Amino acid sequence: AQSVTQLDSQVPVFEEAPVELRCNYSSSVSVYLFWYVQYPNQGLQLLLKYLSGSTLVESINGFEAEFNKSQTSFHLRKPSVHISDTAEYFCAVSSNFNKFYFGSGTKLNVKP
Amino acid sequence: GAGVSQSPSNKVTEKGKDVELRCDPISGHTALYWYRQRLGQGLEFLIYFQGNSAPDKSGLPSDRFSAERTGESVSTLTIQRTQQEDSAVYLCASSLGQYSYEQYFGPGTRLTVT
Numbered sequence: 001a002q003s004v005t006q007l008d009s010q011v012p013v014f015e016e017a018p019v020e021l022r023c024n025y026s027s028s029v030s031v032y033l034f035w036y037v038q039y040p041n042q043g044l045q046l047l048l049k050y051l052s053g054s055t056l057v058e059s060i061n062g063f064e065a066e067f068n069k070s071q072t073s074f075h076l077r078k079p080s081v082h083i084s085d086t087a088e089y090f091c092a093v094s095s096n097f098n099k100f101y102f103g104s105g106t107k108l109n110v111k112p
Numbered sequence: 113g114a115g116v117s118q119s120p121s122n123k124v125t126e127k128g129k130d131v132e133l134r135c136d137p138i139s140g141h142t143a144l145y146w147y148r149q150r151l152g153q154g155l156e157f158l159i160y161f162q163g164n165s166a167p168d169k170s171g172l173p174s175d176r177f178s179a180e181r182t183g184e185s186v187s188t189l190t191i192q193r194t195q196q197e198d199s200a201v202y203l204c205a206s207s208l209g210q211y212s213y214e215q216y217f218g219p220g221t222r223l224t225v226t
Contacts, residue, residue, distance in 0.1 A: 004154065006154075009152070032213060034213070036217075042219075043115070043116070043203075043216075043217040043218055043219050043220070044203070044205075044215075044217040045216075045217070046214050046215070049213060049214075051213065090154065090155065092155075094213070097143075097207075097210065097211060097212065097213050098160050098162070098168055098210070099157050099160060099168065099170070099171070100145070100155075100157060100215070101154075101157065102147070102154040102155035102156075103154045104152065104153050104154040105154060
């Protein structure tokens with residue numbers, strides 16, 4: 001079985017500051033890793049994913065995440081956040097795309 | 113194009129009643145997932161449909177829960193004899209197919225059992 005831990009339920013940050021949202025997972029098999037984002041009053045949508053290859057992956061809006069196999073982590077980072085980044089972020093893992101395991105989510109609140 | 117839709121958006125029911133939740137996936141998506149999200153918790157996998165294959169029901173928490181899918185379209189999640197612990201947001205997602213990693217989520221149905 002697999003599981004995902006997002007230790008931070010809420011992360012307040014000022015606009016233009018850097019942010020890191022932590023994600024750790026446990027699995028006995030190789031996994032694929034994902035970050036989903038849920039903006040206010042919207043459904044979850046894929047932000048970025050790690051499938052293979054380079055362990056550093058990026059999104060189109062400036063977020064990046066690094067797969068660290070030894071630490072079983074996939075932390076999400078952004079060097080400078082915007083008000084529009086305010087949302088809830090979910091980390092997820094899957095070994096076969098049939099079943100996904102999600103973390104409990106981290107609410108990012110960007111303040112002006 | 114149209115995204116994943118779910119109905120109703122909100123449902124309040126009395127303990128012991130049966131409820132039926134509906135999901136309309138994106139047209140052409142052969143894979144469909146149901147999740148449950150309790151307050152303050154992550155998404156909990158319930159069931160996975162892929163085309164005409166037998167569904168993966170391994171996440172259904174009890175025999176009060178069941179789900180059906182008509183071909184590669186509409187799915188219904190039925191909860192019989194609802195309990196207060198069934199109160200949650202029920203999310204549906206669809207994807208292009210068995211080897212597709214990107215899920216498209218619906219807005220969810222908020223179920224409250226009183």
